[in-house]
Amino acid sequence: MLIVVPKEKQKGENRVALIPEFVKKLSRVGARVAIEASAGAGAGFTDDSYREAGAEVVTGIEASLKDADIVVRIHKPSSDDLASYKKGAISISYLDPFNERGLIEAMGSAGVTGISMEMIPRSTRSQKMDALSSQANLAGYVMVLKAAAALDRILPMMMTPAGTLKPSKVFVIGAGVAGLQAIATAKRLGAKVTAFDTRSVVAEQVQSVGAKFLHIDLGETGQTKDGYAVQLTPEQLEKQKEGQKAEIAESDIVITTAQVFGRKPPLIVTADAVAAMKPGSVIVDMAAETGGNVEGSRPGEVVVTEGGVKIIGTGNWSNEVPRDASQMYASNVFNLIDEFWDEEQKRMTLDFDNDISGCVITHEGELVNATIRNHYQPDKG
Amino acid sequence: MLIVVPKEKQKGENRVALIPEFVKKLSRVGARVAIEASAGAGAGFTDDSYREAGAEVVTGIEASLKDADIVVRIHKPSSDDLASYKKGAISISYLDPFNERGLIEAMGSAGVTGISMEMIPRSTRSQKMDALSSQANLAGYVMVLKAAAALDRILPMMMTPAGTLKPSKVFVIGAGVAGLQAIATAKRLGAKVTAFDTRSVVAEQVQSVGAKFLHIDLGETGQTKDGYAVQLTPEQLEKQKEGQKAEIAESDIVITTAQVFGRKPPLIVTADAVAAMKPGSVIVDMAAETGGNVEGSRPGEVVVTEGGVKIIGTGNWSNEVPRDASQMYASNVFNLIDEFWDEEQKRMTLDFDNDISGCVITHEGELVNATIRNHYQPDKG
Amino acid sequence: MALSSLIGFSYVVSAALFIIGLKMLGSPATARRGNTLSAIGMLIAVVVTLLDQGIVDFRYIAIAVAIGAVIGAVAARRVAMTSMPEMVALFNGFGGIASLLVGWAAIAPDAGGIVLTTIFLSILIGGVTFTGSLVAYGKLSEIMPGKPLMFKGQAVVNSAVIIAIFVAGYLFVQQPENLSYLYAAIALAVVFGVLVVIPIGGADMPVVISLLNSYSGLAACAAGFAINNNLLIVAGSLVGASGIILTNIMCKAMNRSLSNVLFSGFSKVKSMDMKIEGEVKPITADDAFYVLEAASTVAIIPGYGMAVAQAQHAVKELQELLEENGAEVIYGIHPVAGRMPGHMNVLLAEADVSYDLLLEMDDINPRMETVDVAIVIGANDVVNPAAREMEGSPIYGMPVINVDKARTVFVLKRSMASGFAGIDNPLFFKENTRMVFGDAKETLSHLIREFG
Amino acid sequence: MALSSLIGFSYVVSAALFIIGLKMLGSPATARRGNTLSAIGMLIAVVVTLLDQGIVDFRYIAIAVAIGAVIGAVAARRVAMTSMPEMVALFNGFGGIASLLVGWAAIAPDAGGIVLTTIFLSILIGGVTFTGSLVAYGKLSEIMPGKPLMFKGQAVVNSAVIIAIFVAGYLFVQQPENLSYLYAAIALAVVFGVLVVIPIGGADMPVVISLLNSYSGLAACAAGFAINNNLLIVAGSLVGASGIILTNIMCKAMNRSLSNVLFSGFSKVKSMDMKIEGEVKPITADDAFYVLEAASTVAIIPGYGMAVAQAQHAVKELQELLEENGAEVIYGIHPVAGRMPGHMNVLLAEADVSYDLLLEMDDINPRMETVDVAIVIGANDVVNPAAREMEGSPIYGMPVINVDKARTVFVLKRSMASGFAGIDNPLFFKENTRMVFGDAKETLSHLIREFG
Amino acid sequence: MEVYIFLTFILMLSVILGFELIHKVPATLHTPLMSASNAISGITLIGAIVLAGKSADPQMATLLGAAAVAFATINVVGGYMVTDRMLGMFKKKGDKK
């Protein structure tokens, strides 16, 4: 069974979908791995290190792609790429299935088995394959570092001979995986951290990393069985904005990570809330690339508002620590392949009785994933 | 008594020598303050806030400079500037007196009283005026943030479903004020920190911020009565380089802060030590602008070596957190003026019986500072 | 001073020495000196007793003392360090038979009811102590099978013996001159001693010895009443009372109640066919302390509950105390513990727990069998053996930290509630698991103070 | 049962109740019930005593009891809460005089030497307790001047009285029929009680009362020997022994030694012209605990030594315990504390000390006078009052944290060594400063365990 | 003589017990504890009662005994009541927490 890892094409992408450590493990269970030359360079892995681990390092990847049984990437393949895949090949990558209808249909018709890393279910057992979590976790850390670097102050309190520097205030909106790690990191650096989330169970989790939870009474909110947030009603959203106002105004750093699974992220920080902040303050909008939690954020950019507030919308956060990010992504991918690995036949065999197969979108020409099918054709069910 | 604060001219400088809080305090004791328009903008202080505090905001500063009794800056004035000072005016700023012979002689002949912020003695009592310390402290924090941002990994340990990320190793060479703060900050972020310094008393201080001290037997080293390091002999320096080798090679981040008072900083990390580091590692050379502790560092730049090691020599570190840096510098300056303030005459009167007057370099046309005089004309004494 | 006062006051001194000695025995620093003081007290008592004017002939005494001293000394010197417990059991038995004999010898034709009652008690308790100790000795030295010995109708037999003892006692006090009652009483006591100890397992023997030791004190006390001797009363009741307390402490350290130790053998016969799975065994922090104190390897498994309780500093403190106490402490960090990746790392780093002590799941699991106590602090899903054992479970197949393989498991949580995954945890019902209910931080603080 | 046995066994019960009561009085949760139990013990004792066949006439008893009960009850009910200590002193005095009277009344022509000796002791101790307590009462209620009363030759007078007491005692035992010796003994006892207490300052009175209380126990005990009564002996010696221990504890809580309390008055006369400045007063962590326990505002001043000892977690723990104990805890952070700017902040944040508790120097100094205990943890230069007081000092003029203005200052450091600035610290020699030598972390751990 | 030995035994045991009991008392309980043990020391009362009731004639000993009874009763009754009042206060303070 041949596993092929092309170099990521997206501009500025430094991560790589497999690292030598897992190449070695895959070889050990009986797979062959081919990787495009210099694919790991951005994350600090040399071609030699891949060779040592047992991979074939290829310069023109197209040829290998044709033979590939599994293609592992971080970002989704292009439709062109798909053309060269053989029928029955398995494609593992982020797919953005809710928005990439065209690509997914192309996969279907190419007979490619498309696995979406976003659709790994959120169970305790599948956490080791959950790339959304592993990358969000790093994102939480990176966002705080970026905010701290952009801020014109330091985060911790210091009582010094040259006066007392008060601790900076950090407000984190949305305390999922990324939000919690952001809280913990800001806390570590000595900031005074407050957080808010619409899911009520999160209050305890926020306190469990040592921060304060901002209580805003929104009425019933709820969460899905996978632990994702449910979309707020417009009234609730209004209440939330109102409730956050004071906290945002007196914060030095605001970090937003709010997401609603399968939908555009909610806009929760409006321009007037931004305007009320002190000049020099910093906002990090984690969701800038997918629509934004903050009014005025621009994907991939740092915007300085008239009031002197910096809105960071860089995106692709975990890419800032590509070595660790690649290691974690590769570990997720390896665990996924391993889960479905058939030791005797030495191949990956999907088992649709296993819950985890929820991440499979297309298989043998069919759109097998019910959630996605539903999303495209809501009426058909 | 008129205190004048010109806008800093150095490129990229965001700090300002006085902030509204201390303008207010100075007005209260009876001084007048004039500040150049938009001088505080980079640090987040608007002209209005200065006006509210009681300062006059001036657009062409030259006129005010002529009347100034005290001129407060961060960076040294140019010789041109000096021309417009009136006789007997007091100039407070960094002066770099060991190297700026020309400037100091110009001050002398202009009859300007030149105070060097670098020459504030290092006593417990004078710490509140000690700008070297206050800025070095912030530098320590900033250097770690910069290093963390440049590193392709995260600093803390994380045991996650996608594998365990080992804590990054940070090695700090030189544990003075900046070094200690760097250690503490890296420690806070969860790194495994080791440090080295030539002064033996520092071992305990390093442990007191929770890090490990690397013991290298250099023989007798010693320190000056002000607590500054004494220059090492060439043999000692060799021993040090040898002793650090292994630690540097396995560190993810190396931060150097070694300084010897009144001399060029020692070169302590050689090119081969850099070459032995892993690709993706980061070195921060605090001293890059004044000669450098690291071979290959370039002032004001980030150099990536062939081996993939980033050497950060940005310099002017505290300028990255201009708001806090300005606050602390201003506090130092205020404390200095206040120390010599004559309440009755409402003016600053130098008192040469006070130890702190060691920071005065020229006075009434004379080079009054013995250390500096000695430095220029070692034989004359 | 009259001789009798000299003896009397010397007894006061001996008694004081016993008391001080016992007190000193309670702390490692002074224990040895305490033992010496106590021995000196004994020496004084023996020497002044020899001055007693009632003693007209020293021959028998001299011979008996010589024999006893030689046997005692040789036995004490020869015995291997590992066989100490059975040696103590044996000595204890001799103490019991001595009380029995003293009681017997004290029977005087003119004795009143009270004296006779105390004599009877002395004989009874002495006899029980004697044979009970011998059986304990047998079990410990593996001369007898160590496992609980049970037979059908045991309860009935025991009850019959007890009733017979009461009857014999009554008759003896009424007609002391009729020696057959006396012999009957002796026989019954001796039999009862055996009956009481055989159904108890070898592992519980130390508790039994301690209890019998307490009895031998009571026997001495009864003998004291019989022959009207203060010192016997003081020493006997000291031993009796402190023995009971010690027994109790030992039970706690073994995670058992006294009645559980004494009657578990009996009850098992009755409940042979009952299922006793699924019992939750709570334990107080106080009692948990005794177990921890005796542990030499402790594994700490933190989970989300530690984070909620913000107990990380207390955990570190406990770790340090355990280390001071000579134990090795390691942490087992499950990759999904907590609510965010690296959750435990953040907290433990805050508390300055050394990175070297944090073991990954794969590193700690192979060591788990050598761990004396695994302390699960607010973790649930990550230590759930259902992942290994219950095919149907939603977490089946996920690797977990196998705390149930440790000798003893303490689970610190507030209730029996389930964790994030919402599934029950069979760990809580395992034989070697003890639940310490309450907020984790409070429980830990409690434990920490116990170490003070 | 014979009446005398009934009385005897009832006494056993009363004694047990006293013991249990006293034990329960040692813990806040059970103290009140303990007091009640003890009172019940007393009631039982009194009631059964009335059954004594020696009592032929109840008239005097009835009248005396009625008078006493009314006075006692009214006094106890009326007294203001703030005057409790003097009331206790007064009651104690009455206990003393009662012992004196019992001893006196027990004198019988046929009494032997031992009985007479105990009678004499009863009278002597009773008398001393009586007048001593009265003086204590006077000082506390401010009827008498509270300050130590001294006169020239006091030591000589005291010695003379002591010798006279011995002589009178000897003569009394030899010739009990000669009443003048008896009266002399009574007079001397009464005078001695006054002499002993007047040179002690009002602030030390609680210790004195506790000591006199212990004496009154001893007096009861002596009376017990005199009239051959078990219960008096048990109760008396319980009170005597526990009183001594309590006295000792109270001394520690006041930072004094017992001899210092008792004889400070005397010694001052002798050393009027000696300079006693510059004395360093070390204190153990044990003793420091008692002071902390009673404090309601505690300020913690950390310095470089806290960092060296890495004691931040222990500091936080102590803070929490103090807060649980009802105290308010604040931190005073000097800007130059430690070896880098913000050094203390880093460490305290690591230990999760709330930012709100950290006061800047300018905020804590005005509050310092209301602070009961300031704990200086490894700080030195930043609390050096030389900066305020000694013009020549190199740090003169630098603002410092004025811990010396707090009621009591504990300085936790390892030695008398100086800090970074290398200058001596007059704080260590101040009247209200106690040095707790040792590594700061160990000292703190010790304190923490004491709170357990 | 015999009796004195018993008494000495009892004395020894009680003294040790007294020391053991009052091991570590919190400072807040010092005053009530002192006051309660003060009340216990009023046990002289029972000695006094016996002496005061010894005869119907107002002999010296009887009068002395009666006086002793009165004083001791004050000590006992007042002592226990004062202690109880103090401890009552305590309770309330404790409850507030």
Added chain:
Amino acid sequence: MEVYIFLTFILMLSVILGFELIHKVPATLHTPLMSASNAISGITLIGAIVLAGKSADPQMATLLGAAAVAFATINVVGGYMVTDRMLGMFKKKGDKK
């Protein structure tokens, strides 16, 4: 009768004292403590001595007494020595730390 009251007093005091003394003993001391108190319970020895020496004729009581002396002596001598050996080991273990 009187005597029994004394004895009861002594019993009561000793029992309470026994309970107080063995408050919280570390697990490591359980065995030596048990063994030492076992040795103390050999105090029956002194009762036995009196009985064994009562007469020169080998009466029943004398013989019983002598046997009792022998057994009790084993208990006492062996008990103290064994305890001492155990505690000796301890010392060494403690020292190593």
